[in-house]
Amino acid sequence: MSKRFVKIGSLILVVIACASLLAALISPHAIVFRAQPFDSPSWSHPFGTDDVGHDVLSNLLHGGRTSLLVGVIVGILTTIFGLVVGGLAGYVKSLDAPLMRAVDMLMVIPRLPLIIFLSLFLKPSLWNVILILTVFGWPVTARTVRPLVKGLRNAEFVAAARSIGAGNWYILRRHIFPQLYAVFAVQFVLEARQAVLAEAGLGFLGLEDPTTKSWGMMLSYAFNHEATFISDAWHWTVLPPTIVLSLFVLSLSLIAVGLEASFNPRLRDRANTITQKLIIIPREVQ
16 A cells, blocks of 8 residues: 555656656647737646746646755755754763754744744745755754664664774764665655645745746736636636646645655555455455
């Protein structure tokens, strides 16, 4: 069951990623092209046009690049930083208390309201959004990694490396972190999903660069125009970015659940039990 989740999520993700990366080749029009505003779907504009006449399908394809960029960069940075902080806190006893207190302080503060508050005072920029999401995204990974590293701290292979004079960072980098590749993979997907949702939310609130092509900005422009919901324009200006964003987040969720179930025997056994019940019960009913 877990492998099926990963396969379905990966398929959806690959389709969206390929369409976004090849946007310049498959887009029906350039992003600067303008036609009649709120033009309904047609052969020339399969998804219609928005409030300024831009082709919705072209914006949709190019907007996927923004979500991919934010998800990949924020996912990698937050996971690596959280892995390092959680590893140091779990292995070096003198660093445990101060690092975990810093993690607790950041986790107590609601992330999304703080991100919105800081975005109001920073220059609207996609890189500022990435920076903010990275700064406040790593504590969850650090909190997850710390107990795992503490459990490996007294392992025999770690004690052997320590006995021959290996330093703390060397042991973490060469012996402990490789044991946590499963956690790294799952946390990367989860943080990427969180970053994509947060970026879309900031775009929807108008806190991104107005020239940025993103699904959140598409929704922001659609909701801010009074003609969107008094006509049928919402069919092609609101639904496409909403559906694609939902599918993108769903694909990451399926991959994360599948990976976690594959690496965690308890979750895998539970998933198999649920699947067997779903298969057996209908047969008994029949």
